[in-house]
Amino acid sequence: MYSFWNKVNLYGKWRLIHPRYVLRSFKGHLQPSGLTENDSSVTDDPDLQQTQYVSTFNEFWFLSDPALFIHNCYPDNPENQMLPAVKRIRNPRQFMKLPYLTPVFHEFNLKMTSEETCIVDTIDGLAKISFKANRKIAKSMMCDFSLSLDERLGTDASPFDFDSANLVFSSRKKNQFMFEVRCPVEANYLISISGGDIESKSKKVLIRSKIVCKERISDVRTLPIDAGQIGWGFGPVATKAGLSKPKIREPKLFIQPKSARGGRKTTIKMRFSIDKEAVKRKEYQAEICADGKPIDRSKDYVKTNIKSGELQVDCSVPSDGEYALVIKAKDRKEPEFNPICNYLLTTLENEEKVCDEYFDSSDGTSDIDEEISQLQNTIQALTAERDRLKQEMLGQ
Structure with a gap:
């Protein structure tokens, strides 16, 4: 598909602008909840409120970075990629593979x-x-x-079920x-x-x-469950529920079933810090799931405890296979627990392979990143406390 865009010279430097994508508009009906975009196949409904047109400004296409622009637009003249020669896309075939x-x-x-x-x-x-x-x-x-x-x-025609x-x-x-x-x-x-x-x-x-x-x-x-948007591993839903500083970061963990012998790891001990306020108002529990539901006698294979501001979860699995460790939380006044964090427990892959599946510190997953993050949180908390004390002193 052909498209056209502009190259403009600002203060002696050439920049890229795609006018068609910078300014876009859509048609919709003004509803109490806000503007609702129309489906192009649906005609205007006279019972709805007045049709309106809304224009938007997309900054991505205004003075775009050539290294990002090339992922969407391939110029006929290689010079107009505005990239160093060694980084230019050589032909349309290479562009189509981006x-x-x-x-x-x-x-x-x-x-x-x-x-x-x-x-x-x-x-x-x-x-x-x-x-x-x-x-x-x-x-x-x-x-x-x-x-x-x-x-x-x-030639495989087996059903995709x-x-x-x-x-x-x-x-x-x-x-x-x-x-x-x-x-x-x-x-x-x-x-x-x-x-x-x-x-x-x-x-x-x-x-x-x-x-x-x-x-x-x-x-x-x-997989043993549909993890949804929470996914697998520690994330923002768990943080919002008051947990932090997980001792184990890997979302996939190797474990031996309880029946295994030979001193292999049959229990995984998960540890999380709990926010002081969350300790007062939250309750936590965990369960082992397979086939989309808790396994029989799930409580025999997972124990939860709160001690010294720490959530402790000890889990094991009954036999070979894959299982989900689902950690849940709720406010004390709420009737039901909701998932906040999932981990995949597997007996089917060796521990070395599981650990090697994630990237090293060059991809931003090193312990130093976690230490920096903790220091930033500490500085933020101290700054807020300083500002609070300052306000108290000014009010006296």
């Missing part, structure tokens, strides 16, 4: 850490897409995804986000990853990719 990253991806200042391509080939039936955020963004970011079957490959929500291990470790897709049939798949702040009502698309699986995963198994 990852589809939306302006929202760049607005959040996210960085790809997996292969930068829009077509992801599986290895042993697994595909992985990952990116990282800075510490401030990661603290409040939640992600979601949709996975669909696009086109069957090969899998819940796609249980085929994607959507996990986080500190400020690293990973989506591991299990492909049960040889086919092309489409995945769309969205994200946004924990307080936002809807998530916006960040990445779209095509997954090509020419050899399906040998041991097809779905």
Whole structure:
């Protein structure tokens, strides 16, 4: 598809502007809850309030960074990429293979850490897409995804009767986000990853990719639960519920079943600090789940305790397989517990492989990042206390 944009010279430097995308407008009806965008196939309803047109200004397309602009627009003249020669896209074929990253991806200042391509080939039936955020963004970011079957490959015509929500291990470790897709049939798949702040009502698309699986995963198994937007690993929902400083950061943990012998690890001990206010008003519990529900006698395999401002969760599993450790919380006045954090417990992979699946400190997941984050929180708290004392002194 052809598109046109402008190159303008400001103070002796050439910059990029895409007028069509900078200013956009949409039609909608003014409702008590706000403006509702119309579906193009729906005619105006006279019973609704007056139709209005609203224009928006998208800063991403105004004086854009050429390194980001090239992900969306490929000029006929290579010079107009405005990139150093070594970083230029050489031909349309290379351009078409670039990852589809939306302006929202760049607005959040996210960085790809997996292969930068829009077509992801599986290895042993697994595909992985990952990116990282800075510490401030990661603290409040939640992600979601949709996975669909696009086109069957090969001669396998077996029915696709899998819940796609249980085929994607959507996990986080500190400020690293990973989506591991299990492909049960040889086919092309489409995945769309969205994200946004924990307080936002809807998530916006960040990445779209095509997954090509020419050899399906040998041991097809779905995840024990649909983790939803909470995903797997410690995240902002747990923080909002009063937890912090998890002793274990990995979202996927290797464990031996209780029946195992030989001194192998059969119990995992999770520890979290609890905010002082949360200790007073929150209750916590945990359960072991499989097949979308708590296992029989779940309480025999998980124990929770609060001691010295710390939530202690000791868990084990009854037999070989994959299980979800679901940590829940509620206000003392509320009737029901709600999930705030999920961990995948597996007996099916060796511990070394599980630990190697995440990236090192170059991707922002080192312990020094956690120490910096804790220092920033301490400085913020001390600054607030200083300001409070200052106000008290001025009021006397």
